[in-house]
Amino acid sequence: MTERLGSPSTGVVVTGGASGIGRACAVALAEVGRPVAIWDLDGDGAAATAQQCAELGVKSHAAAVDVSERDRIENEAEPTLTALGSVGGIVHAAGMARRAFPAVMDVDTWDVVLEVNLRAHGLIVSVFVEELQRNPGSAVVGIASIEGLIGHGAVPSYTASKHGLIGLTRAFAHRLGRSGVRANAVCPGYIATPMLLPTLTEPGSRERLEQTVPMGRLAEPEEVARVVRFLLSDEASYVTGAAIVVDGGVTAAGGQQLPELT
Numbered sequence: 001m002t003e004r005l006g007s008p009s010t011g012v013v014v015t016g017g018a019s020g021i022g023r024a025c026a027v028a029l030a031e032v033g034r035p036v037a038i039w040d041l042d043g044d045g046a047a048a049t050a051q052q053c054a055e056l057g058v059k060s061h062a063a064a065v066d067v068s069e070r071d072r073i074e075n076e077a078e079p080t081l082t083a084l085g086s087v088g089g090i091v092h093a094a095g096m097a098r099r100a101f102p103a104v105m106d107v108d109t110w111d112v113v114l115e116v117n118l119r120a121h122g123l124i125v126s127v128f129v130e131e132l133q134r135n136p137g138s139a140v141v142g143i144a145s146i147e148g149l150i151g152h153g154a155v156p157s158y159t160a161s162k163h164g165l166i167g168l169t170r171a172f173a174h175r176l177g178r179s180g181v182r183a184n185a186v187c188p189g190y191i192a193t194p195m196l197l198p199t200l201t202e203p204g205s206r207e208r209l210e211q212t213v214p215m216g217r218l219a220e221p222e223e224v225a226r227v228v229r230f231l232l233s234d235e236a237s238y239v240t241g242a243a244i245v246v247d248g249g250v251t252a253a254g255g256q257q258l259p260e261l262t
């Protein structure tokens, strides 16, 4: 008989859930009945997403959290657990990028980019690790980037942080596998969110970017969220330590364009 697999009913903490990919993840998880806690620098945005999730019939909780602050993460763990009843999943989608161009490295913002994009994921998993291990089917997902797999010279700290996030994911997969906690990363390409869209204001810049995508378009944040939801579900019960690319083929083609497009 085929076993029917689904989603655990445990709660999920989603950082960066006020906007873009994080918000889409929270809503996608609420759609399958998972309680969600939204942590974001933007407290009002977090509250709005939590309200949207509550309207789907799940417990939800919002907190204004700057994930670069270790104390704030540690202090918010208990209220979040109390609000959700359990935590069996983490999605670290909070992120920031700083351009270094024309300098070769963004010296002044290096620390904060690494703290937000990389260290925070480790701290959040650390504060919830015993709770994750208690709950069967627990899993964590770090939202990395194609910049976790290839380099981008304009955003060196971002590139380093996303490569690091994939490394941390593999370390967690190794460390936590025996206790039943899976750890994966998702590597989005070009997603239509408030992080990317303001960089495409020049006439024709969106079209030029889309030309570099084999699928010929940007993605909607929901297309990333559905992959995250899968990774947090029992459908992905043997998937751990993976970096799943969601990029419409950008890294597969390595930026090459077909002759008829050039």
Ligand SMILES: NC(=O)c1ccc[n+]([C@@H]2O[C@H](COP(=O)([O-])OP(=O)(O)OC[C@H]3O[C@@H](n4cnc5c(N)ncnc54)[C@H](O)[C@@H]3O)[C@@H](O)[C@H]2O)c1
Binding pocket: 015, 016, 017, 018, 019, 020, 021, 022, 039, 040, 041, 042, 045, 065, 066, 067, 068, 092, 093, 094, 095, 096, 116, 117, 143, 144, 145, 146, 187, 188, 189, 190, 191, 192, 193, 194, 195, 196
């Ligand atoms: N949009 C893309 O094309 C793209 C591509 C690859 C990877 N990503 C990654 O996806 C993740 C989500 O990005 P997005 O595109 O949805 O951007 P977004 O700007 O829509 O959302 C990012 C969210 O993170 C929050 N945030 C930023 N710093 C924070 C901090 N210190 N503490 C708490 N919250 C903080 C912001 O308030 C915002 O709500 C990021 O990690 C980003 O690097 C995005």
